[in-house]
Structures are given as structure tokens and as C-alpha cells.
Amino acid sequence: MHKYGLHGKLTATAGNGEKLASILLEAAERVSTAKGCRLYMVSKDHSNPDAVWITEAWDSKEAHDNSLQAAGVRELIAQAMPLLDGRPEKGPELEILGGAGIG
Amino acid sequence: MHKYGLHGKLTATAGNGEKLASILLEAAERVSTAKGCRLYMVSKDHSNPDAVWITEAWDSKEAHDNSLQAAGVRELIAQAMPLLDGRPEKGPELEILGGAGIG
Numbered sequence: 001m002h003k004y005g006l007h008g009k010l011t012a013t014a015g016n017g018e019k020l021a022s023i024l025l026e027a028a029e030r031v032s033t034a035k036g037c038r039l040y041m042v043s044k045d046h047s048n049p050d051a052v053w054i055t056e057a058w059d060s061k062e063a064h065d066n067s068l069q070a071a072g073v074r075e076l077i078a079q080a081m082p083l084l085d086g087r088p089e090k091g092p093e094l095e096i097l098g099g100a101g102i103g
Numbered sequence: 104m105h106k107y108g109l110h111g112k113l114t115a116t117a118g119n120g121e122k123l124a125s126i127l128l129e130a131a132e133r134v135s136t137a138k139g140c141r142l143y144m145v146s147k148d149h150s151n152p153d154a155v156w157i158t159e160a161w162d163s164k165e166a167h168d169n170s171l172q173a174a175g176v177r178e179l180i181a182q183a184m185p186l187l188d189g190r191p192e193k194g195p196e197l198e199i200l201g202g203a204g205i206g
Binding site for chain 2: 005007021025028029031032037038039040041042043044045046047048053055057092093094095096097098099100101102
């Protein structure tokens with residue numbers, strides 16, 4: 001069965017990229033044990049020190065949506081929100097056909 | 104050490120999205136044994152049936168660049184090129200800080 005993927009960008013207010021990244025790395029640890037989580041990858045790009053990218057793979061959209069409701073994750077979202085410069089750029093919802101390295 | 108990531112979009116000419124995706128899934132199989140390959144994920148998005156997304160994680164940029172020279176991979180690139188509608192949208196080079204599900 002195909003998996004559900006997301007690749008989105010969060011931009012922090014000037015100088016807060018590192019802080020935002022560290023919150024998201026903590027989120028990655030918490031969701032790593034969530035049901036259906038296959039990938040939760042936190043990245044930066046050199047062109048913008050305040051941008052953080054999140055790449056996710058889940059068994060289903062439902063598994064992803066459920067993870068947002070977990071207590072620890074909600075707290076981290078609440079910590080991250082005031083650091084953001086505008087809304088997250090969510091990117092298209094992906095239907096993961098397959099490939100290498102996906103558990 | 105941080106890993107090297109890419110998330111890019113290939114758009115096929117009208118009606119060739121499935122064919123392009125199957126070539127890229129074959130590429131995923133071949134690069135899965137390449138030195139330093141951690142992730143090579145092939146996805147579609149529902150908003151465009153001719154678009155295919157590739158998400159990659161490598162131990163280094165060098166490992167990624169070397170994989171493009173492998174014989175089987177070059178052949179697949181040659182098969183994919185005539186199917187493309189314009190140049191691939193490469194997206195920014197990502198510095199993967201960490202997360203869950205990356206081998």
C-alpha cells in the first residue's frame with residue numbers, strides 16, 4: 001500500500017532558525033514512536049538560515065493527523081508557533097509509491 | 104555528521120507520469136545499494152498526475168554525485184529524459200540535521 005508523504009518549509013523570524021530546528025528535532029523524537037510514522041526528517045538549506053524543512057512519511061494520512069493530537073507534540077507546536085515568520089508552506093500531499101530506505 | 108538531502112520534482116509530458124514513475128522506481132532499486140544512499144523515495148501528487156517527486160538522503164553530496172555515474176543509473180536517466188516536460192525542479196540542497204526513520 002502506498003504511504004502518505006509531506007515535504008514542507010517553516011520559516012522562522014530572523015535569527016530564530018536554530019531554535020526552530022531544535023524544537024522540530026525534539027518533535028521528531030516524539031513522533032518517531034507514533035503509530036505509522038516511517039520518516040520525520042528535519043533539514044536546513046544553505047540559502048536561508050531561518051528556514052527549516054520537514055519531510056515526513058506515514059502509513060496513512062490518518063496516522064499523520066493523529067500524531068498532531070499527541071500531548072507532547074501539541075506542546076512543541078505551541079513552542080514553535082511564535083517563532084514562525086508567516087504560515088508554513090505545506091507543499092503538496094504526496095502519495096509515496098516506493099523506493100529505497102523507507103521502513 | 105549531517106547528511107545531504109534533495110527533494111525535487113520531475114514533470115512528464117501529458118500522459119507519461121506513470122511511465123516516468125516506473126523508471127524512477129527502478130532507479131531507486133539500483134541506487135539503494137550505492138555507497139552512502141540512505142533514502143530514495145518516489146512519490147506522486149494528486150494535483151498533477153504527470154508530476155513525480157524524488158526525495159533523497161545521502162551520507163554526503165559526493166556520494167550522491169557518484170551515484171549518478173553508475174552504469175545502470177545513467178541508462179535510466181537516458182530513458183527518463185525524453186519523457187520530461189522541461190527541466191527538473193531541483194529544489195534547494197538540504198542539510199539534514201536529523202530526525203526519525205533515517206538509516
